[in-house]
Amino acid sequence: MEGTNNEYEAFQSFKRVGLDPRYVHVNELRRKTVSLEEFSSIFLPGGFSAGDYIRAGVILANRIASSSLNELREFIDTGKPVIGVCNGFQVLCELGFLPGWSYENQREIVLGQNTSNRYECRNTYIRLTSDNMIFKDFFNREQPYLVPVAHAEGKIQIQNKSVNLEKLVDMGQVLFRYSDPEGNFGSYPWNPNGSDHDIAAISNENGNVIGLMPHPERMFYRYRNAEKKIFGETAIGEVFFKAIKQYISKIGY
């Protein structure tokens, strides 16, 4: 919808791993010219849907809810992956699919204004911190992966934190956490927004609804030879999207 961006690099990322992506405008859902059923994965890109003037993602979430909430719920129940990055993550939280305990209508997680109180465009590192079925064979849990972030509202704040943070960790829903280049969690600017527990990404209980603030789709390749020597041959985008492709073919869609 208007204000959404990042769709170009997400589209390219799916294509680069050999999938066949298609852009779907929220209007096409409203007009029922597209049905979600025909797809094997949904990616909600970042940006500033409707300008984010009210609260990040809230208007897009409402539009999706009014046109295709049930359809989306059925999609999720089949186990197909639904990924929201940045603004897309905010939308999935608004819709109640993340962390997804009470399913909808209740937001257990809020993405608030960065602690620095400003937009932050920088690179940082993340580590996989869950046995998520999609990513566990592709990411090395000990290894920090370089990834770009770019947002003003990405601070993960868990409601009723004393109970819910433990629950999130126990259920394996803390998918990625921010770290420094050595793999130590925490501290600004590595945790660029001040998120609780340095959380960068979470999933639902089943592990097929993923929300993350960093942008693996923006770093699919490491282009420069000089950079490859320093940061490694393979960039996070390639690992991330190959994992999704593998999972999709495994579940048979």
Place this chain on the structure above:
Amino acid sequence: MSEINHVEPLSETVQLLDADRKKLEQISLDMSLGLSTEEMSMLQNYFLNLGRNPTDVEMQAMAQAWSEHCCYKSSKFYLKKYFSGLEKHDAMLAMEDDAGVVSFDDDYAYVVKMESHNHPSALEPYGGAATGVGGILRDILCMGAQPVGLLDSIYFGEVWNNSIKGKGLHPRFVLNNVVGGIRDYGNRVGIPNIAGSVEFDKCFNNSPLVNAGCIGIVRKDKISRSLISKVGDLLLLVGGRTGRDGIHGVNFASAILTEGSEEKKSVVQLGNPIIKEPLIHAVLEANEDGLIDGMKDLGGGGLSSSVGEICLAGGVSAIVQLDKVLLKEEGMKPWEIWVSESQERMLLAISPENLEKISKIFHNWDIEFSIIGEVVSGTSLVLNYEKEKVLDLDLNFLTSGPVYCRNYELPKKEMLEYVIPPEDLDLKVFLQKFLGAPSNCTRQNILRQYDHTVRGDTVIRPLTGMTNGETHSDASVIKPLEHSMKGLAVTAGSRYDMVAVDPMSGTFGTMTEAYLNVLVTGAKPSSVVDCLNMGNPEEPKIMGQLIQVLESMSEFCTKMELPVVAGNVSLYNQYSGSNIKPVPNIMMVGVMDDVSKAISADFKETGNHIFIIGRESSSLGGSQYLKFRNIDSNTAPWFDMDELKQISEKYREAYSRELILSAHDVSNGGLIQTLLEMSFGFNKGFHIDLSDISDARTLEKIFSEGGERIVVEVKPENREEFIKVFDEVKITEIGKTTSGEINVIDRNITILEGEIKEFKEPWLHGLDNFI
């Protein structure tokens, strides 16, 4: 029963024919036309000839078209004199349409433009800067190109000075709001902000400069022109609605700011990136489907300028129905509709048979549009409002505008050599202060607020090096096409302190730096866009500056085989009698064969050789060193284009053989700042000996900003081959990279010793107190 009341006539007749000089002046003032008495009498003569008085719509339209901003009346003569002889080289469209178009590869071209948005930003910094970004995006879009990168050069006053008096906005407020405007607009449209410059000087205290640039990519067979020639085509106004915001913007932009100008905020347009973002998609989709015959964005002068220019360029005219324009508010008068500069609007010419298809596209993207007129043959432009004809003018007369050949005065050449006080300073302590000054420190506080990685194409970011400890890049590199490894290197900036000292050599310095910024990445510079920001052209001294700037640009481009493909001139940057320093802000773009070989500015390894490519320069004229120490000079260093040409060729050979690991040109802050900035990237230090450079004084060697010099890092195994490649070019080996310590020797004396963090810390925090 109701009756339609005609409360007041829609347009009024202006009593021009019988007006005397005094009355003419009064009319111009009352209607905010911004026309001189001479121009008013030219109009009077024209209408005398027609035998009728003009309508208010006609007078407003003339005032728009004849403003400095739209018709370049002060600069046109000289622009033509110096630029019309330049060759096009790789350019497909140079200075013809809304943006320059340059060949990228066999199938694709890149589209570039940079434009000033100074006057609005002085008054309403947030809105002014935001709409500057919006306007430049439309210039790229209307060529049918996908925007792939934004850049901006911004100039502010003394943000650190708490005792600035007067009614104007404080430079600190202006800084924060300009950055905020660029951030909030640029980030929302999802086009990465990849390059530019930030400068601080007293002369910008009340005259900040905001120059916004954009680059896009288009398939050669899909280039859309800013002209229409098909009679019978429909004119569509697409995107945002038309309102009262931004009325008289161009007249205001062509006038001097004084105390009191602050009240004119309504001339600044309001931007809405959330209309712009889908507008980009919709327009590109329609263009891809071949539905658009001609396209122009609505910027300064609104419909008045756009309709006039797009028709004149194609040798046709139009009938426009003003009541069909979709409005933001009711009760707008015809002339207001015609000259409103409301944002996010595009003018499209399409064949009637494509109307249905294009309607569908805009409907899908939730974009409003209306058919406002029709293309007709002939030369007279007609505007109707409902059934009333409110304008009927000859297009040629309307759009061409007067040309002035204003008086100019070239600066007298007085040789005033600077005198440096005895070298009593502790270099380390001095450098720590110098690097922490707003003019010399990092711009990270600003750069990190701009999204420079969206679209995932940014190969060299504005910041480069270790994550979260980066240094600055010279030019950024993007890879605009998925299927090709070719890249675009982009830079923008000005050596305005040198230009102020000597407009000729300062402009050579500006061009040389832009050239080197692009070259060091490994790209071949292929086009120039200029944004010339000057004071009041009615002062002969200012015209003299403009002429010298144009002359040296022209000479540089001829010699270096570069086309000037687009640009703009912003005059009247004056506040209550004080002019800005002349700022030729140059954007340069280069094409790189293979981005995997792109070279960044950060020292990468320990124990590698450090060379300077290019002859030494020891002149401190126009340098940051002298500025920082408040020492006057009026000589600037000279720049040698023959040497630059040689270096360019050899450097690209070294790039393609991958002999250079990192490279940074010598500019702001001289050799020492160049070396330190390279070391900040990965915290690799340097151990160097300056003795072999020249016999000049140490301070001159380390702080001179002259010459066409590049500092490079070369691995030991590549050293011999590197030397061989540069056999005909002067290179000087000065030392090696270290694991962190810094050590500089000159003639057996250690002049600087320390650790990187001692220099990096002040550099990193120079702007912390201001933004």
